[in-house]
Ligand SMILES: Nc1ncnc2c1ncn2[C@@H]1O[C@H](COP(=O)(O)OP(=O)(O)OP(=O)(O)O)[C@@H](O)[C@H]1O
């Protein structure tokens with residue numbers, strides 16, 4: 302397949318979401334990248350939130366995304382997870398799945414998990430039940446009425462809760478957790494989901510320095526066998542992730558490279574770091 | 577995983593109380609001589625049976641409203657459809673004993689010059705077929721309605737409004753004589769059910785007990801659904817629907833299933849109600865009936881199942897007493913009750929009791945606020 306084919310813009314699905322969400326995957330793998338975004342454009346009531354965003358993520362890679370408020374970081378995640386449909390552009394997962402044609406559950410089913418900027422957990426459920434609902438496995442109504450999710454061993458959930466440091470809170474309603482604990486619970490839910498790609502939006506907002514450091518360690522550990530994209534403003538944290546960094550600005554990539562290269566880039570200093 | 581037990585303490589209390597009620601009422605009616613002061617008149621047996629049918633309707637509504645956030649203002653439609661299915665069976669049992677003595681056609685059809693039985697009346701001679709329709713007709717309507725609405729992500733106030741429109745449309749349709757279902761008079765003058773005279777004391781007691789059993793079974797089904805992982809996801813959908821999608825769940829499937837099961841329960845309630853009150857007419861589809869059912873659930877305690885059933889019995893008992901004493905005051909009393917409960921007891925009677933005496937785990941299962949009018953802001957999400 303030629304580059305011209307690959308880069309031909311995929312027509313935007315202006316008509317809305319597909320009916321069943323199971324659009325046929327393209328048969329031929331057109332790229333080796335796990336995630337391939339090309340020239341994504343998103344407009345909200347005339348405001349251009351993404352203006353030709355292109356980014357590729359390799360299998361098993363961890364990537365940190367930085368950039369000023371309103372740069373389009375969250376909007377990019379919305380496009381990847383089916384929450385927002387780009388006007389134009391390509392978004393391919395695993396080289397075969399056109400993310401612009403799938404809805405949220407179908408994309409989650411492919412193996413893309415997400416932690417939201419504003420931690421979103423199921424407040425009236427216990428911490429353990431939040432993890433239970435996230436566990437990878439059949440998701441149909443009948444399956445959850447009669448299936449294995451009703452017989453999950455406590456140990457399996459406890460192991461995950463130990464990992465995110467919430468084992469002492471397993472029986473508490475998630476509503477009772479602090480902001481930072483909710484962030485961790487969401488990471489624990491991501492682990493339970495065991496996706497191929499994790500999108501983690503501002504995981505350390507509201508955490509103490511010690512908690513931030515722990516989170517960095519946890520994410521590095523997760524990144525050993527998962528691809529991860531982390532959006533964060535905390536530069537100490539980003540440095541601790543020890544991965545490639547992409548800086549977004551006004552809906553497009555401004556700079557990309559090692560943390561030292563990016564933070565030394567005069568354009569990055571001007572729009573972001575020098576604030 | 578530590579599963580919530582199918583029957584928790586409040587469930588045991590509820591089932592035990594229901595069983596006792598279903599024993600004592602027949603005993604006081606059949607077992608005590610009519611002259612005795614302890615004797616319970618048969619009309620009261622049927623009145624209590626009606627309360628239990630309403631309790632089942634309230635339970636079905638709580639399944640979708642309390643656990644899934646679907647504030648249905650049209651559950652009376654499913655109740656009415658189940659009632660009509662039973663009514664059609666009861667009409668067929670009249671046979672040639674009608675006023676006109678027509679061996680095939682019910683009186684109202686003779687009166688309206690029908691030449692033959694409309695096709696949709698076929699099969700209703702058989703109880704088994706009618707029983708199937710009691711489940712299938714409300715279930716199918718709920719399935720189609722739910723599927724279309726939930727797939728288009730209609731939620732909150734808009735959903736409530738279209739459920740109300742649904743029952744209103746059905747009411748108008750059933751009022752028409754050419755529906756072939758008795759028009760505004762509805763179906764009445766029933767004679768037999770399963771070969772037993774409907775008016776007989778023994779039949780009335782049996783219908784009362786059957787309603788009690790249906791309520792217990794309905795409770796167990798609703799409980800099984802809500803304590804399973806399915807129910808946990810339903811609650812998750814209620815509280816944060818967009819979030820469940822990013823975990824790979826399809827909320828529209830979950831809601832449609834709950835809505836359909838709930839409609840079938842409401843249909844059974846209607847079917848048990850009709851032989852006990854002796855009539856079904858389009859008034860059962862009136863929007864106010866559906867709204868009253870919502871009030872029963874709010875009063876008893878949304879999201880508790882037991883509370884919904886209790887609320888239905890308490891409010892309807894109050895209605896019986898009040899409409900007897902001051903017929904005009906009832907609607908005001910109902911409105912006042914609703915306001916008082918929303919202001920001072922937002923979790924309803926059972927919800928407040930749990931809050932005071934229940935385990936912290938049980939508390940967590942309760943919805944944070946009674947979303948009488950779910951926030952419009954939520955529409956924007958997702
Ligand atoms: N649903 C929406 N409707 C209208 N405008 C939106 C919407 N979502 C995002 N925007 C706008 O798009 C721009 C990009 O927002 P986005 O949330 O992607 O930024 P961000 O890089 O994540 O910023 P932050 O660091 O503050 O989280 C912002 O100006 C925002 O106001």
Ligand SMILES: [Mg+2]
Pocket residue numbers: 374375376418502
């Ligand atoms: Mg953001």
